[in-house]
Amino acid sequence: MLTLNNKLITAGALLLISIITGIWLSHIGRPLNTMIFTIHKLIALAGAIFLVIALYNPFKTASDGPVIMILTALAALFLLTLFVTGGVLSSEKSLPGFVLLLHKISPAVMILALSGVIYLLIQKSSAF
Numbered sequence: 001m002l003t004l005n006n007k008l009i010t011a012g013a014l015l016l017i018s019i020i021t022g023i024w025l026s027h028i029g030r031p032l033n034t035m036i037f038t039i040h041k042l043i044a045l046a047g048a049i050f051l052v053i054a055l056y057n058p059f060k061t062a063s064d065g066p067v068i069m070i071l072t073a074l075a076a077l078f079l080l081t082l083f084v085t086g087g088v089l090s091s092e093k094s095l096p097g098f099v100l101l102l103h104k105i106s107p108a109v110m111i112l113a114l115s116g117v118i119y120l121l122i123q124k125s126s127a128f
């Protein structure tokens, strides 16, 4: 049975694999490789689900304070941005460069915000 820490580690590992498969996908270029693309988006989806499951309960019990709220909102916003820009990038049409740029920088912003959230949750509770 998974413990909370294992869920968080699983989410982290899946997000890391999403980044690696994303870089691989970009490296191969267009047309997108269907197999790597499918792995990339499914693993990203699984990572997002694990992340929500892992953080839901500790967040419910220890999420007081504006900083944690702002960081959580930021992480959620950039996770959403990843899925929206990812969906747009899936099209074979030529797209403005900022879409890929946004897809490239969002993981970094999301991970920074998430690190803050996890740090604050550990500080505030014994939920982990």
Ligand code: HEM
Pocket (backbone or CB within 6 Å): 015, 018, 019, 020, 021, 022, 023, 024, 025, 026, 027, 029, 032, 037, 040, 041, 044, 045, 047, 048, 082, 083, 085, 086, 087, 089, 090, 100, 103, 104, 107
């Ligand atoms: C946790 C979620 C995700 C992360 C961390 C992530 C990360 C990345 C990264 C790092 C790249 C390489 C960018 C580069 O260096 O050029 C990439 C490329 C890509 N990702 Fe994602 N991604 C995520 C979700 C998604 C989703 C949900 C989709 C599709 C629905 C998607 C579609 C793509 C596509 C199509 C590319 C290739 C873009 C191109 O080179 O034209 N991504 N992703």
